[in-house]
Amino acid sequence: MNMALLAAYMLAVLLLLATPGPVVALVMGTAAREGSRRAFMTVLGTNSASLMLMVLAALMLLGVVALSPVMLSLLGVLGSLYIGWSAVSSLMHKAQGVEAVPARGGLLRGFLVGISNPKDILFFVAFFPQFIAITDDFTLSMLTLSLVWVVFDITVLSLYILTVQRLLSGRYALRLERLSALFLLAVALFGIVYNVGEMSTHYH
Numbered sequence: 001m002n003m004a005l006l007a008a009y010m011l012a013v014l015l016l017l018a019t020p021g022p023v024v025a026l027v028m029g030t031a032a033r034e035g036s037r038r039a040f041m042t043v044l045g046t047n048s049a050s051l052m053l054m055v056l057a058a059l060m061l062l063g064v065v066a067l068s069p070v071m072l073s074l075l076g077v078l079g080s081l082y083i084g085w086s087a088v089s090s091l092m093h094k095a096q097g098v099e100a101v102p103a104r105g106g107l108l109r110g111f112l113v114g115i116s117n118p119k120d121i122l123f124f125v126a127f128f129p130q131f132i133a134i135t136d137d138f139t140l141s142m143l144t145l146s147l148v149w150v151v152f153d154i155t156v157l158s159l160y161i162l163t164v165q166r167l168l169s170g171r172y173a174l175r176l177e178r179l180s181a182l183f184l185l186a187v188a189l190f191g192i193v194y195n196v197g198e199m200s201t202h203y204h
Contacts (some may be wrong), residue, residue, distance in 0.1 A: 002134045006144070013149055017156040022083050022117045022187050026110065027157050028088075031164040038106055041162075043112020043157045043189030046167035050149060052115060053124040058142055061129050068154040072125060079116030084188030086113065090181040118191040 017024075023046045029197065031039035084107075128145070135141045 042110035046114035049114025082189030
């Protein structure tokens with residue numbers, strides 16, 4: 001096993017997960033508003049989405065699936081649109097009053113945000129394949145990389161949940177929820193602008 005490459009992958013995964021993004025915003029907002037149990041269900045949903053993106057990356061490496069740069073940008077736009085719609089919906093319900101706010105976390109919501117997360121799509125499709133050579137066996141490499149991702153993903157997001165539960169309550173939790181929605185909206189707008197720009201570049 002190429003330990004240096006594995007260490008580089010572990011560092012890359014840790015930095016990716018620790019950096020605020022749509023998944024972190026959703027998990028923290030869910031923990032603040034709906035509690036740790038629903039937040040952990042959200043983590044399971046986002047983790048399942050990541051594993052599906054890994055499968056897509058494996059199929060690309062095997063030559064079963066091919067994605068052009070334009071298609072990758074299109075996926076990024078669609079993902080950003082969903083995240084933006086989700087954020088706007090949350091803010092609109094928030095304006096109607098706390099009691100009118102529907103459940104925002106959970107397994108399905110976590111999966112949908114995870115699978116449409118432009119940051120994760122880019123990582124697994126463009127960056128992840130560089131680490132497949134950690135062993136000489138493709139299957140063993142995929143299993144190892146997947147296991148590292150699952151452990152790191154659950155650990156980092158669990159720490160976010162525990163931090164929110166310990167430090168925030170009442171009105172501060174509601175403020176965090178609103179900030180999470182605004183952050184999701186900002187990420188969505190950036191993702192749309194960036195990916196549309198990339199698509200324009202490829203067409204010219």
